[in-house]
Amino acid sequence: MDKELMVSWIEAGIIQIPYLLIQKYREIGLDEKELVLLLHILSFAEKGNEFPTPEQISERMTITSSECSSVLRRLVQLEMIKIEEGSSEEIRFEKYSLTPLWMKLVNEMIQEKKQLDIKNIFLEEQDIYSTFEKEFGRPLSPIECESLAMWIDQDGQDPVIIKAALREAVMSGKVNFRYIDRILFEWKKNGIQTLEQARVHSLKFRQKSRQPVNQTSATSNAVPFYNWLEQ
Structure with missing residues (x-):
């Protein structure tokens, strides 16, 4: 596509180029000719002409009106555009609707987000297994791996929260799956969904379990830990 032409369109204020359309046109099945034609339809619409003829569009392009008609038919078949009826002061007319095109762009963005989320989840799950094995100092057993999978898949626990529970168990000196499961x-019973909520919740229970310090057997820096198995 001619970059100077695109710049001139922007400078002239003829159209405001939809960034997503320029960025994603290949992903939704368009080629450059179809893209430029759609941009011209947008340009005509902004000037008040919502149903430009193939002749009018082709005058702005390097294709004939016949080729323009073929591209328009293909865009309708691909469900990129549709022809709608409108009316004004009892006068009926036809116009191009680009709603199907915007829907395809939205669907493409949603699909990309899902793929990114799936990738992030996969990486998080890989990381959580590595974190557990590091803290346990050994590979996890099949039963332990199954427990981890159940926390994530069946209980819907966020890997970040699972790792926070692991840290809580490590701090309490009780690094075992039964203790972490209880945490x-x-x-979950108390609606803990973020690291900050988990920190505040744990601090509250530690303060409850704090015992008077025996000066002969403990220092002032001793940190009491809550025994979650007593819940």
Whole structure:
């Protein structure tokens, strides 16, 4: 596509080029000729002509009106545009609607987001297994791997929260799946969904379990930990 032409369109204020359309036209099945034709339809619409003829469009392009008609038919078949009826002061007319095109762009963005989310989830799950094995100092057993999978898939636990429960268990000196499972159970029961909520919740229970410090057996820096198994 001619970059100077695109710049001149922007400078002249003829159209405001939809960034997503320029960026994603190949992904939704358009070629450059179809893209430029759609941009001209947008340009005509902004000037008040919502149903330009193939002749009018072809005058702005390097294709004939016959070729323009073929491209328009293909765009309708591809469900990129549709022809709608409108009326004004009892006068009926036809116009091009680009709603189907915008829907395809939206669907493409949603699909890309899903793919990115799936990729992130996969990476998070890989990371959580590595984190557990590091803290346990050994590979996880098949039963332990199954427990991790159940926390994520069946219980819907966020990997970030699972790792926070692991840290809580490590701090309490009770690095085992039964203890971590109990922490996750209590957090879920109390609506804990973020790291900050987990921190505040744990701090509250530690303060409750704080015992008077025996000066002969403990220092002032000793940190009490809550036994989640007693819940």
